[in-house]
Amino acid sequence: AQTVTQSQPEMSVQEAETVTLSCTYDTSESDYYLFWYKQPPSRQMILVIRQEAYKQQNATENRFSVNFQKAAKSFSLKISDSQLGDAAMYFCAYRRDLGGGGSEKLVFGKGTKLTVNP
């Protein structure tokens, strides 16, 4: 079964600095998709960024970028120029590719709580 591990329950960063959140996953699949979701205090889940496993290029969305290491099964999220509004729980998630067959599940890690200090 696929598992997603976020080893940092909590992280903190100074405003305007850069922070990296870690995520590792376990899978025997070769094709899959990875995601980072943000959950601010409002509890709303918001998709931050996605990465296709077949793409070597790391995904980027404005100040958010990932470091995807397929062989190491690692998928970290880098937030540059951190802002107070970035304070939230961040969840890493894994989805297996449709072509692999089986159920279409989205498996989440346990989350990392990010605090941004002014």
Place this chain on the structure above:
Amino acid sequence: EAQVTQNPRYLITVTGKKLTVTCSQNMNHEYMSWYRQDPGLGLRQIYYSMNVEVTDKGDVPEGYKVSRKEKRNFPLILESPSPNQTSLYFCASSLTGIWVGEQYFGPGTRLTVT
């Protein structure tokens, strides 16, 4: 406005009293899913539905039922709630295929079972 709505947002109930949490989406999405979120455990999938009349168990389906009679609605039913079902529940929807991971989430339902 594209959205997923859940009702109620907050619910306190007693053990054994049947309840239903409704979920509706207005984006014509095929895929819908229910999750529960517990401290230290992240989000865990309860049930999901690939399309109307097709549902399947997630990782923690025990004690829950779902139905998908209409494309837009996917209610979560607790026939006999117990205190260990006290949790924050999220409904989500998405397109199918490669878009399943890009889910739109509802605002959440905080359920307390005493």
